[in-house]
Structures are given as C-alpha cells and as structure tokens.
Amino acid sequence: MSGGIGGLTDMPGPGAGGIGSRGDDGPTGGRALGPGDVLVLRALGLGDALAGVAALRGVRRAWPDRRIVLAGPAHLGRWLQGYGLVDAVLPAHDLEPLALPPGGGHVGVDLHGRGPASHAVVAATRPERLVSWASPEAGYPDGPVWRRDEHEVDRWCRLVTWAGGPCGRDDLRLPNPAAPGDAVVVHPGAAFGSRRWPPDRWRAVVTALAGAGHPVLVTGSAAERDLCAAVAGTAPAGGPVGGSAAVDRGEVRDLSGRLSVPELAEVVGAARLVACGDTGVAHIATALGVPSVLLFGPIPPAWWGPAVDPELHTVLYRGDPAAPGDPHGSAVDPALARITVDEVLDAVDAQLGAPVAGR
Known part of the structure; x- marks a missing residue:
C-alpha cells in the first residue's frame, strides 16, 4: 500500500486528462471529516x-x-x-x-x-x-x-x-439529458488483457459500421492510443494519433486520451449504440439507458452485466459461469476469444435495425 493522503473537497467538477486519469487526485482542500459524517x-x-x-x-x-x-x-x-x-x-x-x-x-x-x-x-x-x-x-x-x-x-x-x-x-440509473444521436461508440480497451477482444476484430466491426454509413467514435484512455489508432485506422502503428478517417462512407473519429469521465459520459449518452467489452463504458451505457452490444469473458455477465433494462443490451458470452477465468490476466481469455466478428455484427444489426455493410 502507498502512503496515506488527506484532505476533502466539496467542489464538484470534471476530472482532468483521459479516461481513468489520476492527474487531479492529489490532496485537495476542504474541511476534515467531522462527527456525524x-x-x-x-x-x-x-x-x-x-x-x-x-x-x-x-x-x-x-x-x-x-x-x-x-x-x-x-x-x-x-x-x-x-x-x-x-x-x-x-x-x-x-x-x-x-x-x-x-x-x-x-x-x-x-x-x-x-x-x-x-x-x-x-x-x-x-x-x-x-x-x-x-x-x-x-x-x-x-x-x-x-x-x-x-x-x-x-x-x-x-x-x-x-x-x-x-x-x-x-x-x-443516472439522468441522461442528451438526445439520441447517430454515432456508434466503439470502446476496444479494458484494464486487463484478458478482457480485451482482439483489435483486428474490433477493426473489422468499425470497418463494417463505417461502410454502412454509420459515424463511429472510438474511445479509450491515453494509454490506449495505439490500440484505438489501430482500431479506428487513424494512424499506422507507432504513428501520430488523432483526427478522423473515412472508411468507405462513414466517418471514424479517434477520441482516445481526449475525454474526461464527464465528457466520456456525454459522448456515450448521445450515442445510438455502444459496443465494448466488460469495462467501465459498458456501465455508463447501462446507467444512461443507451443501447449496447457487450462482449463478456472471463467474468460471466451474471456477475457484472447490465442490471437494468435488459431489452436495451445484447450480451455475448461464450464461457462457463461455473468456471470463470482470470479478470486480471494479461492474455485474452478463451471465452472472450470465442466470440466472432460475425456474432458481434449480427448483434449490431439487430440493435440498429438494419444490416451493416456487406451483410
């Protein structure tokens, strides 16, 4: 464990930096914990x-x-x-x-x-x-x-x-003031490798969505910029990240490392659909009532899946709930790896109400 920290803040406000940023987490002002708190x-x-x-x-x-x-x-x-x-x-x-x-x-x-x-x-x-x-x-x-x-x-x-x-x-549930937009949010990252679906498969999903004319927003933390660039097609491996890329007809924008948590919630709240793994963005979609396609493994969705509005969320899971994998592992979990691109696109088709390109 690290050393102790102190200080309270009564000041609401967005965090700085990308998703999961610790940049504003130092001691802050305000009165100390008091009796009755x-x-x-x-x-x-x-x-x-x-x-x-x-x-x-x-x-x-x-x-x-x-x-x-x-x-x-x-x-x-x-x-x-x-x-x-x-x-x-x-x-x-x-x-x-x-x-x-x-x-x-x-x-x-x-x-x-x-x-x-x-x-x-x-x-x-x-x-x-x-x-x-x-x-x-x-x-x-x-x-x-x-x-x-x-x-x-x-x-x-x-x-x-x-x-x-x-x-x-x-x-x-959290209030969602945003009107539903046209964009599909794709979040390919996760805290641990066992929960990260292979990036080439996410790239195939993004390509199909864009080919059908859907605007795609790829989100991730600053540490996931290379991953998001590969998925979005915004830069070659190791190259600069940012901007947007046209894939057939739809625009793909890479927003990795640019969003605070409140800003990420705004993007998700205005999305037509969210596609991601078992990660924080899935929980934002659940809280805000935004439709989603969620890829689970190694942990069963019965433990961490959408807890409300099941009609809004399509959950894909190819594991055994009686034998879950390691949620903190470094390699993609076999249950997650068994989910195919076609399965994800079928779920996206059903959520969007129309087939994506070439299907």
Whole structure:
C-alpha cells in the first residue's frame, strides 16, 4: 500500500486528462471529516464506481441528514458528487491508509471489498460504526456474509439494505439529458488483457459500421492510443494519433486520451449504440439507458452485466459461469476469444435495425 493522503473537497467538477486519469487526485482542500459524517470507501475504477451507485443511494437513505464522504479516485468522486450521490471526496486509491484524525464519531462503510484488508482501512479511522461484510476471524463479526456468485450491484445493495438503507437495481440509473444521436461508440480497451477482444476484430466491426454509413467514435484512455489508432485506422502503428478517417462512407473519429469521465459520459449518452467489452463504458451505457452490444469473458455477465433494462443490451458470452477465468490476466481469455466478428455484427444489426455493410 502507498502512503496515506488527506484532505476533502466539496467542489464538484470534471476530472482532468483521459479516461481513468489520476492527474487531479492529489490532496485537495476542504474541511476534515467531522462527527456525524458517513465515510464510504470505494477506491476502485470507473465500472466499480458505477456499480456502486445504487448502494450509494442506499447510504443516503440510511443516513439522510449526514454528510456522505466518498474515499476514492478524485476524478470519479467529483463526477458522482455532481449527481448528488456524495457530498465530499477524499482522494484515495486501492487500499492505501486514509490519513484522517481517528475517532471522529463518524460512520464507516466499506463498499470496497470483502475484507478484512478493506475493513482495516476503514476501521483505522475509528468510526463509531463500521458497516462491512462479516469477517469473524479478523475481528469483524457484525454484518452479512459475502457471496462470490452474486451480481456486483446486488451484493452491495444487500449490504447497505442490511445496514438500514434500502436500495436495488433501479437505483443504478443516472439522468441522461442528451438526445439520441447517430454515432456508434466503439470502446476496444479494458484494464486487463484478458478482457480485451482482439483489435483486428474490433477493426473489422468499425470497418463494417463505417461502410454502412454509420459515424463511429472510438474511445479509450491515453494509454490506449495505439490500440484505438489501430482500431479506428487513424494512424499506422507507432504513428501520430488523432483526427478522423473515412472508411468507405462513414466517418471514424479517434477520441482516445481526449475525454474526461464527464465528457466520456456525454459522448456515450448521445450515442445510438455502444459496443465494448466488460469495462467501465459498458456501465455508463447501462446507467444512461443507451443501447449496447457487450462482449463478456472471463467474468460471466451474471456477475457484472447490465442490471437494468435488459431489452436495451445484447450480451455475448461464450464461457462457463461455473468456471470463470482470470479478470486480471494479461492474455485474452478463451471465452472472450470465442466470440466472432460475425456474432458481434449480427448483434449490431439487430440493435440498429438494419444490416451493416456487406451483410
């Protein structure tokens, strides 16, 4: 674990840099955690943050008159703060210690993990009450039992509901003010190689979409610029990235490394369709009610797939839920690799209501 960090911010606003940027995550100003506050630990990535939205609404219901402070990445926390889900953000990553004065008379809620390591991070701030999964062997006997084979949204709603804050899948939705546009968003990246469908297959999908006249927006982080350039056809390998490329009739634009999380949400919110793997962009599409084609593997969609509006989302999965793969692996998972270009294009055809080029 890294060293502790401190400081709170009450200032909503977009994060800087590309998707998943840590550039604005240093200590920020604001008053310290106070008595009566509720400290929520969820120091995880974009998909995890969105999967925790329903539970955050439950936290608000459990403690409606208290200030909700989220310990997590600042650029994500501030974005959620803009929706009124939390009141302040304590920048934090993974399971680093939280540099806070202990014994503040606050409530601590562990929405980060099963424990006991995450429990210990929250417990070190000495809350008057710790809400967590039961871990008797580590000295945390109070709480429900963590289950592996449970949807991520249901899991955290079950914990928070147990603590007195009823919530459920319908609490996942975020307001989407955008009118549906014409663009198809293709997001080829993922945090780990096991969840990245081969780029040549994504390139084939983009080519087919553009050939049918659909504008395509390829999104990704700054670290994924080479991948997105290969998928979008905007530059040769190792060449400059940016601009747009015409593929037959449709325009393809490479937006990798250019979007903050709020800007990414705006792009997804205005899309006609999103195509991606098991990654944060899929969760944005779910939260905003945007149709999607989602490629799963190694983790089954029963654990991390769309939890609401199933009619909007086509989920492709060729794995065995009883034998999931490694979500943190470096090589593409066999279950994901079994999904073909034709399967994806068939799903895109059905969502768009018309065949793409050459089909």
